[in-house]
Amino acid sequence: MDAAALYDELHTITETLSGIMLHTSFHETSETSFAGKEIYIAQVFFTDAWQGSLRIITTDTLARILAERIFSDPAYPVTSFEMSEALREIANITGGNLKNFLPEGTKLSLPRLDVVAEIPAMHTIITTLHFEAEGEPYRIDLLRGNTQ
Numbered sequence: 001m002d003a004a005a006l007y008d009e010l011h012t013i014t015e016t017l018s019g020i021m022l023h024t025s026f027h028e029t030s031e032t033s034f035a036g037k038e039i040y041i042a043q044v045f046f047t048d049a050w051q052g053s054l055r056i057i058t059t060d061t062l063a064r065i066l067a068e069r070i071f072s073d074p075a076y077p078v079t080s081f082e083m084s085e086a087l088r089e090i091a092n093i094t095g096g097n098l099k100n101f102l103p104e105g106t107k108l109s110l111p112r113l114d115v116v117a118e119i120p121a122m123h124t125i126i127t128t129l130h131f132e133a134e135g136e137p138y139r140i141d142l143l144r145g146n147t148q
Helices: 003-022 060-071 080-099
Strands: 041-048 052-059 107-108 111-115 127-131 136-144
Touching: 003 111, 003 127, 003 136, 041 060, 041 080, 052 060, 052 111, 060 080, 060 136, 080 107, 080 111
Parallel strands: none
Antiparallel strands: 041 052, 041 107, 041 111, 052 136, 127 136
């Protein structure tokens, strides 16, 4: 599958996920800026038949909002653990759906989460999607090759 087709699939998966599970609107933008913000990167890795990874990149603010939507108990504020669990689950669902469009025999890792001050540069990016939700940036990178 080429980069344009993978982009389209990721766009469809994100739109579906944002409406069904996250109850928020994701608006596509031409770029995302994370300047001066704490950055959360949830990532899953593809192995065996297809080598690569999928990164979900967002801010601490949007991570909190999405966790509140997923856990939906307004009586209690979400914890940092719930924020990381929510983002790992979003990466896992997105990667799991995308795996259906990758070569048969591709395996998906458990998701991991990193909190960073800046996004690590990766030279193997196949496609990137930029969104805005709740006034915050949300980016998806699909990377090719051994990215672990």
